[in-house]
Amino acid sequence: MRVIFGDTAYGRKALPEFVLSTLGFRIEVVRKAKDAIGFEVIDKRWIVERTIAWLGRNRRHTKDSERNPETSETLIQNTRIHLMLKRLANTTS
Known part of the structure; x- marks a missing residue:
């Protein structure tokens, strides 16, 4: 990564x-277009949302009780x- x-x-x-200097990862901020009106699909953001949704399907991840x-x-x-x-x-399955 x-x-x-x-x-x-x-x-x-x-x-x-901080993340770049300590972990060596670059944070790329994904923004909406300035002229966007209403809902707009934001490039790359759906990947994060999909991954979180997959994890949320596992009952153990619905609450952070660890x-x-x-x-x-x-x-x-x-x-x-x-x-x-x-x-x-x-x-x-």
Whole structure:
């Protein structure tokens, strides 16, 4: 991973510089066009929304009840592994 996509909230203050200097990732802020009226599909944002929706389908992720952040990270990794195995097996269960 080299680029983290986020909305305008992630471009504030010194967060992009902090992430780049400490983690080596670049934050790319995705914005609506200035002349946009009403709903507009924002490039790349649907990828983030889709991923969050996939994680939300797993009941364990609906509430953050884990005390240790590493446990939450491991559960998310397990969910991603499960999704990739389903794709490889070409099943819908």
